Amino acid sequence: MAAKDSLQKVTTGDLGTGGTLPREMFDEFFTEVQENAELLDRVRTVPVGQSDTRIPKIGVGERLRRAQGEDSTQNESGVNTDYVDIDCEKGSVYWSLTRETVEENPEREDLANTILSLMSQQWAVDTEDLGVNGDESDADAFINQNDGWLTIASARGMPTYSHTDGSGNAQPVRSDLFHNAIQTMEDKYERMDPIFVMSNSQVQQYSFHLTERESGLGDSVLFGDSELTPFDYDVLGLPTMPDTEALFTPAQNLIYALRYDVRVDVLSESDETFDNDLFAKYKIVGKDDFEIEDENAGVHITDIAAP
Known part of the structure; x- marks a missing residue:
């Protein structure tokens, strides 16, 4: 099943504790994020289990071949075993769906699931934008969520x-x-x-x-x-x-890391949904980071x- 087709069928019953996407659905979400952003589809994408963690370098441009004598083990001396530090920051995509929109649309309740897929695509587009332009020192609330590749390249002396x-x-x-x-x-x-x-x-x-x-x-x-x-x-x-x-x-050489515990929050019963006659309120919450392996x-x- 294609990632997009699967995500269009997401319902609250599919979600884990606290709205966390199950592992197989996370994999599909991650795939769709890559496919909906041109650069993210080409960079090194790494799912991680913790916000503060390290991932091994792949040795961009390094010589990895080593001599090995007969009846001897491979000599790994000098092979790159360094790591890249990852520090994920929380981000979210948030929206509401009115009851009239659902009732007047031919898809009715299925519309909510289609919109969920569209919002995952929006996550991809916004993430790529942040990956390029992110700068934690900027005053803009979108730009300062995380440092992107241009900021990292400048700070690291590329x-x-x-x-x-x-x-x-x-x-x-x-x-x-x-x-x-x-x-x-x-x-x-x-x-x-x-x-x-x-x-x-x-x-x-x-x-x-x-x-x-x-x-x-x-x-x-x-x-x-x-x-x-x-x-x-x-x-x-x-x-x-x-x-x-x-x-x-x-x-x-460009790295995008996303934590496994992407959460989808669906709120269908609250004072706000009642007062504003909303079908539901939705939020995608994830933690991610951008890095450069070798400046x-x-x-x-x-x-x-x-x-």
């Missing part, structure tokens, strides 16, 4: 490429941006298939730039016959990515001119 001219002026997206970012990254990380992550607007701007060139590539891009793969690297455009920044890193395995691109 190698930076400033896309400016000799006078320090921000420059538009051109092929030199991709070339210079690639040259900034250590060679050993390039075998991990790094990708460029930038805003949809900048991807469109670069596509338009290519169509202005009198070449076969320009025609292919214009008619949608060619994907953008500068120097044979994928480019992922996101609506939540700032226009002035981009990342060049292996997708698996050196990437390039933080800054000072890109707005399209």
Whole structure:
């Protein structure tokens, strides 16, 4: 059964103590979160059992092969056994459903379960937004829930490429941006298939730039016959990515951790539901975190001119 189909059929009877999703339903929820967010579908996603925990590094770009003599055990000396610290923060998606909406909709009571699926999709979209833009020092109540990958990259000193001219002026997206970012990254990380992550607007701007060139590539891009793969690297455009920044890193270097105990609260009998004639009130509550395994395995691109 597909994750989305299963979640559309969630009822209060399916939930564990305190509204916690059973393990198999959590797995389906987690899968749907990934599938409804482009970047989350490519990063390293890790379900965890505790808010404060550690997960093993996968050794992005590291040499793991070691010599092994006959009739001897493998020598693990020097193999990466470090860990990434995870510190999950609580977040929620909250909504109400009026009785008229249920009674006047052909789906009637099934509508509540369909909306639950839609809200899990909203969790995915909001989570990806927070994963990109999160900054605990920001005044905005959404942004300061957790530090996202851009904030972590800046705080940890990820190698930076400033896309400016000799006078320090921000420059538009051109092929030199991709070339210079690639040259900034250590060679050993390039075998991990790094990708460029930038805003949809900048991807469109670069596509338009290519169509202005009198070449076969320009025609292919214009008619949608060619994907953008500068120097044979994928480019992922996101609506939540700032226009002035981009990342060049292996997708698996970015980590999203979610605690198993995702909770779905359904309140159908209360003074508020009675007074406002509500069918029910709903809330999805989860604890998650974003991390970067190796800050050196990437390039933080800054000072890109707005399209």
